[in-house]
Amino acid sequence: MFEEYPSGDSLHEPPNEETLPTPTITATLEVETVVEIQGVVVPVPGRSHTEDLCFLDYMRRSLALLELSGNAKEHHEILGRLEEIKGAAAGAQVLSATLFEADVITQRTDAGVRENNPSYGVGSQIALARRESPDQGRSFLAYSRRLVAHLQFTLAALLAGQISWAQAQIIVKNTEHLSAEHCEAVDQDLLRDPQALDGICSRALEDEVRRLSFLYDSSDALSRMEQANAQRYCSLYPARDGMMQLSGMFSVQDGLAIRQTLMKDAASLKVGGDPRSLNQIMADLAVDRLTGRDPAQGTQVMVNLVMTDRTLYQGSGEPAYLQGYGTVPATWARAVIKGSEAPDHAWYRAQVSLRRLYTHPQTGELLAMDSSSRSFPKNLKEFIRIRDQYCRTPYCNAPIKHFDHVVQHARGGATSAVNGSGRCGACNQTKEQEGWEEKVIETGGRHTIEITTPTGAVYTSTAPALPGTPAA
Template sequence: MDGSAATATERPPAGAGVARVRRSLAAVDLAALTDRERLELVTELERLKGAACALQARAVEEVRASQTRDGSQGARRGLRSQDARRSLGSQVALARRESPVLGDRFVGLSHVLVHEMPATMRALEQGLVGERHVLEVVRETATLSREHRAVVDERVAPLLPRLGWRSAGRAAQRVAAELDAAGVVRRMERAVASRRVTVRPAPDGMAYLTVLGPLRDVVGAQAALQVHARAVAGGRCADEAADGRAAGAVAADTALRLLSGRARGTVTPVEVQLVMTDRALLGTGDPLRSPMEPGRVPGHGPVPAPVGRAWVRAAGAGAVWVRRLYTAPGGRDLVAMDSRRRGFSGLLRRLLVLRDDVCSTPWCDAAIVHADHTHPVRAGGPTSLANGAGRCARCNQVKEAPGWRVHVVRGSPLELELVDPTGRRHRSQAPPLLGWGSDPPPGTSALESHLAALLDAA
């Protein structure tokens, strides 16, 4: 064996030293430090985070170069450049334990920092700034040429240590507008095509409805809402009473009423899937379960039992449909359900969405768009709940790229193993029926035992 081969064999894993440093942090005796020393430690740890981000960026850029050069596995398999980028972004997302969209973003950030913005990269390596600072600078220079981006790097990087991340982004934006005003205008024009409406959960049973649109239109709509809301709250609106609401609450009620197309006091004509136990909703069923056990709105999180019951009461008779969901013994998982159809549709698709809640790729958390066959139909995979997985569009496409594999590790609770092109393995598990944090009581009810017996007999 030659020397180089021996060195490659004996070389410890690259992350071993970093892992030792990470473990040593838990051994720091904070009780022996003064407050000044503790705050100095916080400062150094913050600098360490920046330096770690810079090392991540260099590592990701090396992976990108390795997987896109002519002799790479993807090139040998004829993988398109777009598919290769998507595959790489998903691999990085799994490594950083974040969504694929954020993985894509970090791949692009790494390439720019390593090759186009050396001064900003040095500030990150030295821990003078954090990841959010450099992300804002890179984002605001996205439309610039490499030469103009270098000018921004030279002028803005020395300012970064004294700026917050928002100010860093505005500084880069200002220099970019000076260097390439036409490019900034084109970017603003293209951004109009990305206008959309999104929703995301908020604490305490609330949610954010976000409208992304042209600045003047959004500001105008908000101003009109505020004028109306202040008039109602001040008692100056003849056709609507404040009823104790502040101006902010009136504005929110008005916007939701107009967007849903309903008159005041009517029920929203859409379906909201609220999953609750019969004990929590009706007070009947298994006496071992708590009547205060929270419910769940798939894709949005838990709902306290009193709130769920209030929603049902407020909807009124004829506006609520109750569908029974049968669980396996223990109450954790939905009972398996088969279909002869090739596509997941109807109740089977609804059952799959209720089970998985969000995309089944680890750390993705995006809304389910596709009902996917874990074992493909072309390879004999059945259209069944056990072989189904809820995925976002991005993760469903990436799964079909060369080097990616997914298989079912366990059926109940459903556990999937995702293998990326480098051989790294990542596991995900379907949440309990009522969401993560719910804890079904031990033992089984007579109904569950009877259902288990029927399933075994089938």
Template sequence: MPAILDLPAEQALEFELAAIVSAEQLIRRLHADRYRAVQRARALATEVAGITESSRAGDRNMATRSFVAELATTLGQHEASASRLVAEAERLTGPRIATLDALDAGEVAPTQVRSVLELTRGAPAEVADAVERVALDAAGAAVADGVVSTNADVRRRMRRVRERLMPEPLVDRRARAAADRRVCVEAAPDGMAWLSLFLEAERAFAIERRLDVLASREASDDHRTGAQRATDLAADLLLSGTLVDDPRTRDVVTGPTGAVQPRLNVTVPVLTLLGLDDEPADLEGYGPIDAETARIIAAHAPSMRRILVHPETGATLSYGREHYRAPADLDGFVRVRDGQCRFPGCNRRAERADLDHTRAWAHGGKTCSANLAVLCRHHHRLKHEAGWRVALEANGIMRWTSPAGHVLRTTPERRFEPVGAGEGVHPPDPPEPTDPPAPGASVDAEVLELLDSDLEPAPF
């Protein structure tokens, strides 16, 4: 490095750019190697699972799911990412092998590979080959003639070829694709989150245009940017169907989440709720939220449920062998404790998952908090049908062993510990709160959960 620094700036810059190109070529080759390794590993996993050409479709599907889970836990990825990697490897070592070879040669980047895979998916073989050829020709022109095309440019050309050659009318394909429309939420730092909608293009652009028009209405005392106004307007319309800054459309009194009454689980330290502390609360599905936001949500909550109090006033946490199905109080406790599916890497929320006896009821397992855990339906099936083994360790830890022998551990989201008599929270001489505590609140409680009054237990 000192020798490089002694070079004139122009030569040093040329050297560094050449080093970047070499690193990029190596990265592309490693990506290609990874795809080939994934496909080989999948074939070996199928062999380990005992799958043959005569195996049932259900058994083959379960073997694939088990391998995806194995790969996800090995790489520390979400199963959706691992599943996408497995699907990409299958196609790149099969019909799209020309793209894999171009990646290995360093002619295309991983982003261009994903564009090829996206725009050839679902297309007849001859159409997919023509679309792929557009990307490969662009890559070849860049190598031979120095003609640089961005991924966006190549995607536009591939889309045009695809639309011209696809035998099925666009209107039919669009109707089928619209069946996948959905809303996605992704947590972000500092108490924020991304909300996105996958929907028809004309509706998406119409929404954007309407928000721009509404946000263009400026008031002398409004110091928000146009982007901030558009975002606030979208939130107001989605939450209440009204615009809170427009008296002509405001016909309801809204809380912090608008006119709707969503089911929000918010775990709040009781001293925070009483205004005696500012320890953050926990919004289920997101994570920490500030104390003031938690108190605002609590003020509008239709009801509260205490989760941990002294043993003589707390929920019943064991029903032994008398009941197979967990009663409501035990069901609620386990779901709040675990927070999400207890399979390694899975983040499906507890209210959308099953309760599973870790030691099977048929084999003597009890219906108690120490033997119950939250598993989503997919991983519930993997546990019973695909060779994944699980055992309980101390402090609520679950030890998973994969079919390949990998050992992984998961912990509950909230480690509720038993509270003995006389061990409640007693802060030294706290100041009197300005507002009286909510009815039913107790300073002996460790945690409060805010729930809708009509919340039903999730399916067992």
């Protein structure tokens, strides 16, 4: 859905077996920037940015050409070595992220920029480079800071490929409340011998880090638990095959009470002859109690269903789009509209209020809407929400909370579907920082925004494909 513009150099070219031993980028380098290993010319990193990119490009190309005809033992060895490389690459990203942040802070300080957070927006730029959501980028930057500052044994093990990024995250997360002194002590105890973590599962590692943390500092454990309870939440996420996943954080008392009550009541119904499985009964009881619905009458729900006329009237297999969930099968969409029965007809006994939206038969676009006001009217907001589905920042999968002018209203940007985009709160604030630029570009198809970051990197954000969008 989001693609970075090609830079024109060899970094974005597909692997080429014939030119791999001497990547094209090395042709512009001095002789001493490469070495020969077993008859193969290999770039050398660590001398300049250009040479580092050359080396990384060589590594990427080489991985695509590994020998695939080996036996099981040989592939097992390759898998293990690749896992070490993944850990080392994550460690290199940690160092690069912290240096990136330091340079931005220096530039802003030298320019006389005074901000409460001089590195604001760095996490979002890191996220773009890592092809992940801004929230994940900010988390990665926070973890990187702690690794570099207070967890040097963990960082060394990561760079050596002795632990995985997942293991490093567990260590960072469970020591973030400690003072620098105590954090460094736990780090040394845990990874003075990295081999001690071989074979340990993630739950066991988490328990060990917590044990050491409590050993050095348990004085504020109760206050931390109270703070965690203040951050409790409950959320729903789309899952596969027409399902939604309920997730949340509750106090240990509430969590145990929920589980015990659902298990007890489900077991009672099961003993009474209920044909559903225990898990099915527990899920249905949870929905009944959360929505307050009468199981015999179903649930009231508003469904925004986007489809083509071919799907509705001609029996086409072209999928539909359900707002708040995602892509759904054509047969399911027709069944919801017609009220057809199904083996598990919980959905179909629901009291569904349906809003049908149609897409252009050639471009797949929804019809545009416009407004002369600065604030987006309700119908236009609904239009943008359905078109964009998620925050329009590349790789961000957060729900839409703000309706944003791509070109700011103060700069003459119109309040329209074309100049509008759905954003999460954090991304809407980030793009207002100096150096971020956005504009709508005409592609003849789906709504597309060009985004330029303060470092000059250019990305495109294209609205997700809706039903009726021609195949690329």
